[in-house]
Amino acid sequence: MSTDDVEGTLEELDHDECVRLLAAFSVGRIAVATASDSSPFVVPVNYVLDGDVVVFRSAPGAKLAGIDRHAVSFQIDYIDGFHHSGWSVLVRGTAAVAEPHEIAHLDLESWTSGPKHYWVRVIPHSITGRRVRAIDLPWDERGYL
Amino acid sequence: MLERLSELECISRLGTGCVGRVGFIVDGKPEVLPVNYACDATGLVVFRTVSGTLLSLVDGQFVVFEVDGIDETAQAGWSVCVHGGAQEVFLATASTAQKLADRGLISWAPGPRDRWFSITPLVITGRRISFTGDVTKFEGWFEGIVS
Numbered sequence: 659m660s661t662d663d664v665e666g667t668l669e670e671l672d673h674d675e676c677v678r679l680l681a682a683f684s685v686g687r688i689a690v691a692t693a694s695d696s697s698p699f700v701v702p703v704n705y706v707l708d709g710d711v712v713v714f715r716s717a718p719g720a721k722l723a724g725i726d727r728h729a730v731s732f733q734i735d736y737i738d739g740f741h742h743s744g745w746s747v748l749v750r751g752t753a754a755v756a757e758p759h760e761i762a763h764l765d766l767e768s769w770t771s772g773p774k775h776y777w778v779r780v781i782p783h784s785i786t787g788r789r790v791r792a793i794d795l796p797w798d799e800r801g802y803l
Numbered sequence: 804m805l806e807r808l809s810e811l812e813c814i815s816r817l818g819t820g821c822v823g824r825v826g827f828i829v830d831g832k833p834e835v836l837p838v839n840y841a842c843d844a845t846g847l848v849v850f851r852t853v854s855g856t857l858l859s860l861v862d863g864q865f866v867v868f869e870v871d872g873i874d875e876t877a878q879a880g881w882s883v884c885v886h887g888g889a890q891e892v893f894l895a896t897a898s899t900a901q902k903l904a905d906r907g908l909i910s911w912a913p914g915p916r917d918r919w920f921s922i923t924p925l926v927i928t929g930r931r932i933s934f935t936g937d938v939t940k941f942e943g944w945f946e947g948i949v950s
Contacts, residue, residue, distance in 0.1 A: 668912045685873045685880075689826045689833035697867040697886045698833035700826040729832040737822045737837075742911040744822065746837045790911045 666742060671787030676747045679734065679787065681707045686734040688714065688780075690725055690753070698731075705732075708764055712749055712780040713756065715766075725753040725778055732780050747787040751780045808929030813883045814846045816870065816929065823870040825850065825922075827861050827889070840868070841908035846885055846924040849892065849908060851916035859918050861889040868922050883929035885922060892919040 671679070680686075689700045705714040712732050716725065730753045735746035756777040766777060808816070817823075826835045834857055838850040848868045852858040866889045873880035910916040 666911050666913050668914075684875050687824065687835060687869065687871075689835045691828050691831060691833045696828075697865045698826040698828055698835075700824065700833075700835060700867050700869045700884060702871050702873060702880065702882050731826075731833045731835045733824060733835040733837075735822070735824075735837050739821050744837070744911070748835060750832065750834075792911065 666790050666792040669789050669791070671745065671747065671789055673785055676785045676787040677707070677710050679736075679745065679747050680710075680712065680749070680785075683734050683736075686712070686732050688725075689731040689733065690728055706764060706766070708761070708779070710782050710785060712751075712782075713761060713764065713766070714778055714780075715775050716778055726755045728753050730780055742792040743790055745787060745789040747785065749780055749782050750784045750786075751782040754779045754781055806931045808881065808883065808931055810846075810927050813885075813927045813929035814842070814844065816872070816881060816883050817842050817846060817848070817885065817927075818844075820870045820872075823848070823850075823868050825858060825861065825889075826867040826869060827858075827864050829857060829860060835869075839908065839910050839912075846927050848885055848887075848922040848924075850920055850922075851908065851910050852918050852920070853914060853916055854918060858920075861920055862891045864889050866922060879932060881929065881931040883927070885924045886926040886928075887922045887924040889920050889922050892921045 684704055684706070685702055686705055687700050688703050689698045691698050703714040705712050707713070730751060732749040732751070733746060735744060737744040756779045760779065761777050821839060822837050823840050824835050824837050826833060828834070836858055838852070838858065840848050840850040842848045850858075866887070868885040868887075869882065871880060871882040873882075
């Protein structure tokens with residue numbers, strides 16, 4: 659442990675808070691295991707939240723094309739580099755290509771531009787989150803302004 | 804508009820961050836966990852954790868390390884992925900890690916983060932996307948970034 663570590667606090671976020679944070683954001687990262695002996699694939703995607711189900715769009719031929727029924731993780735976070743604090747939420751679940759009736763109420767199609775896209779739902783098995791908060795730092799005696 | 808980033812550009816962007824995400828596989832399922840990190844000019848990434856965490860299982864695994872900068876309002880941003888082998892680093896024998904420690908790899912989480920791991924890059928990829936049209940069309944990252 660180096661001497662410049664600042665002791666912060668680490669707290670678990672409850673399910674409701676995780677869902678609230680998921681609802682407030684619009685970009686997260688989807689992780690897919692491509693092969694058991696390989697590194698997973700991690701990419702940022704836009705998403706919308708439907709209850710506690712993350713919904714995002716993909717297209718045939720994309721690397722996420724084989725995602726149906728695969729175990730996936732979906733992650734969002736917020737990082738405050740100045741205050742050494744932040745939070746992250748992790749959804750572990752199974753990807754399912756959405757049937758039209760499952761997403762009809764989300765009115766997603768009006769946002770898309772091409773006919774080839776399809777929508778993927780992440781059916782959550784668990785939703786967990788953590789927040790790291792720095793302790794209050796002493797005032798900088800040099801002052802501000 | 805989607806643009807591939809050169810390896811040099813990727814490493815340069817890697818150097819601007821302080822938190823990235825380690826993607827790895829446990830029991831066939833992908834995990835993505837944020838970590839504080841430091842990196843060097845080759846794209847080698849070093850991060851810390853403690854025993855008993857999922858992250859401490861990455862030793863010897865092929866993992867991905869992702870950093871990004873996303874502007875949700877503009878639906879624009881970039882993403883860099885380092886794919887490589889994760890190895891536990893023992894400071895007494897790892898001069899590179901020591902140099903990174905000297906450069907100030909600070910863990911924000913409490914407690915002694917006394918297990919060090921490096922990710923030695925095999926493949927470094929990056930994309931930048933800027934959306935110049937109507938943002939209400941909800942485009943941007945989707946298939947463009949993953950194809």
